[in-house]
Amino acid sequence: xxxxxxxxxxxxxxxxxxxxxxxxxxxxxxxxxxxxxxxxxxxxxxxxxxxxxxxxxxxxxxxxxxxxxxxxxxxxxxxxxxxxxxxxxxxxxxxxxxxxxxxxxxxxxxxxxxxxxxxxxxxxxxxxxxxxxx
Ligand code: 5GP
Numbered sequence: 001x002x003x004x005x006x007x008x009x010x011x012x013x014x015x016x017x018x019x020x021x022x023x024x025x026x027x028x029x030x031x032x033x034x035x036x037x038x039x040x041x042x043x044x045x046x047x048x049x050x051x052x053x054x055x056x057x058x059x060x061x062x063x064x065x066x067x068x069x070x071x072x073x074x075x076x077x078x079x080x081x082x083x084x085x086x087x088x089x090x091x092x093x094x095x096x097x098x099x100x101x102x103x104x105x106x107x108x109x110x111x112x113x114x115x116x117x118x119x120x121x122x123x124x125x126x127x128x129x130x131x132x133x134x
Pocket of ligand 1: 004008015016027028029030031032039085091092093094095
């Protein structure tokens with residue numbers, strides 16, 4: 001079955017479109033965290049970021065700065081969060097890769113602070129070595 005976002009891209013389900021090109025589609029989130037909350041998705045449906053080809057991901061990367069600029073201009077927001085959740089554990093609800101552009105203003109009550117951890121130099125070095133070896 002096609003994801004809800006594929007059905008939006010095909011026009012089967014209505015949306016408020018913001019942008020479209022050959023491989024990228026952007027539209028307003030139906031339950032926005034702030035006015036102008038926009039979702040940017042690859043047209044080819046894959047669940048997680050690592051499943052995109054470099055070209056597909058680059059196609060998103062090429063338009064992301066312009067879309068962020070549009071959202072900031074149109075909403076007059078002071079800043080924004082660009083957020084991309086992969087997998088249920090990370091809070092992903094729709095299994096079709098998407099980037100959130102969430103307009104922010106100081107004092108907007110949305111919050112966004114995670115509890116940062118501490119690691120020793122040794123632990124950081126061991127992890128970086130493991131990542132480089134992947
Ligand atoms: P996730 O939690 O997967 O990162 O984000 C999914 C987002 O998709 C949510 O912010 C949710 O409001 C939005 N969403 C879910 N269903 C629809 C829909 O049918 N139309 C639109 N425009 N947005 C949707």
